[in-house]
Amino acid sequence: MNRKKIKTTHVCTKCTASINPMVKKQGLFFIEVAVWILSLLIIPQTAGTSIFIAVGYSAFRLLSKKIICPKCKSTAIVFNDSDIAKKIIQERNELRSYGISSSDKN
Numbered sequence: 001m002n003r004k005k006i007k008t009t010h011v012c013t014k015c016t017a018s019i020n021p022m023v024k025k026q027g028l029f030f031i032e033v034a035v036w037i038l039s040l041l042i043i044p045q046t047a048g049t050s051i052f053i054a055v056g057y058s059a060f061r062l063l064s065k066k067i068i069c070p071k072c073k074s075t076a077i078v079f080n081d082s083d084i085a086k087k088i089i090q091e092r093n094e095l096r097s098y099g100i101s102s103s104d105k106n
């Protein structure tokens with residue numbers, strides 16, 4: 001048997017899958033770019049204060065970024081190290097061992 005195991009870092013508490021989370025940012029990239037271009041263009045008129053609008057928007061996007069489950073899009077995901085994750089993994093392994101017992105092993 002040569003099954004390749006992909007290393008996962010998180011467990012989803014909703015669908016109980018071992019996953020590598022997806023990063024989801026709030027807001028849109030092209031809006032961020034547009035805000036930056038606009039604020040840079042109006043810098044002379046606003047004596048430099050317009051840059052804070054752009055910085056603020058970028059900060060908002062960075063701070064509001066979420067990690068989600070790629071399978072069910074839930075934000076209820078936990079690190080493999082956490083107690084909840086360990087419990088889920090253990091329960092899943094128990095279920096799997098029941099399944100294996102039905103198939104014959106040489």
Ligand SMILES: [Zn+2]
Nearest residue numbers: 012015069072
């Ligand atoms: Zn999930």
